[in-house]
Amino acid sequence: MSRQYIDCREFPSTMHCSVAISADTPKELLEAAVQHATTVHGHQDSPELRQQLTQMFKPGTPPVTLPSTKAA
Template identity: 60%
Template sequence: MPGGQAADATLGRVLHHGNFNKGSTKIMSRYFIDCRNYPGEHKCSVALAADTKEELLEAVVQHGTKVHGYQDTPEFRDKMIKEFQEGTPPLKV
């Protein structure tokens, strides 16, 4: 029985890394930021997502400093947190 309500319920229980939230269909909220929304010198198509803002911030700081040359400053971190969106990145921008 592919697809349908049973498949939707199963997807609702799947959490990050394939863990199941037994007895609940609550979907965890995720946060993301997508470089495609910020055109610049680099034609970057990276999108980062995580279950928590803290985890996402650490990934964004690593990517931003190594790939885009930003400095890891409190101002940079504050600016990035304000750009986080709830959900998952779209396939196309």
């Protein structure tokens, strides 16, 4: 299985979270992402949250910096 990640920097928030989490298995990544979402962002653990997080997984590892999304 290839490494996967989820990156909070891709989702703007008032707290400007810079956490990126990666793991070798989807199960491990989901558990870490749920823990982060509930403890840091105050979300409730639910099947809906888990489904949303799983849909945000990307293959590989997170980039060191995200490309700028602002127009020049």
